[in-house]
Amino acid sequence: MSLEELNDLPERHAKEAFHNCCAAGTWVRGMVDGRPYSNPTAMLNQSHALWPSLTEEDWLQAFEAHPRIGDIDSLRQKYASTRSLASGEQAGARQAPEELLQRLKVQNDAYLEKFGFIFIVCATGKSAEEMLTLLETRLANSRKMELGNAAREQAKIAELRLEKLV
The missing domain is CATH 1.10.3330.10 (Oxo-4-hydroxy-4-carboxy-5-ureidoimidazoline decarboxylase)
Structure with missing residues (x-):
């Protein structure tokens, strides 16, 4: 899928797409809330920004x-x-x-x-x-x-x- 398509997905489908990348619910919510992404680097930067806030429960x-x-x-x-x-x-x-x-x-x-x-x-x-x-x-x-x-x-x-x- 293109970045534009990802940005335009309904929330439920965007959650599913991000969940397939990492199943930590906090991370998924942060990635969905970070949309729209201007480019793939912005999406990766959002992911990197979310990692420090994840808890042991998120990682598990x-x-x-x-x-x-x-x-x-x-x-x-x-x-x-x-x-x-x-x-x-x-x-x-x-x-x-x-x-x-x-x-x-x-x-x-x-x-x-x-x-x-x-x-x-x-x-x-x-x-x-x-x-x-x-x-x-x-x-x-x-x-x-x-x-x-x-x-x-x-x-x-x-x-x-x-x-x-x-």
Whole structure:
């Protein structure tokens, strides 16, 4: 869709479009309220301006909308609505051997158990091996540190999806 079309969407449809980029309700409302955008850079600037005001609750809401890294069935089924924006984000995992996917699953389970939210990484351009290494490394972090890491990765994902949106 064009930026002009996004600016002209009824509020309900604009919320849906932005929700597909990041599911944090506070961020979605801020992006909808920031319309109309004069250019894509203005839209990205609005997104950047909203990040510091998001709370832990907002981030957790955003994280819940993501499939777990390497969970290909989840990518196919649960997240069909974001397919066009999320295409290619986990290409490295889709091409991974079954053994590596199983290791990702085990480490994802450990991460969720430790932190209470799924492992978030901007997977674009990363191989399954790289994502597994990042996951294993980040498992050693504190919850506070990891929430910050995940929030920064979420911001990268949202920015890439906004760029694809218009």
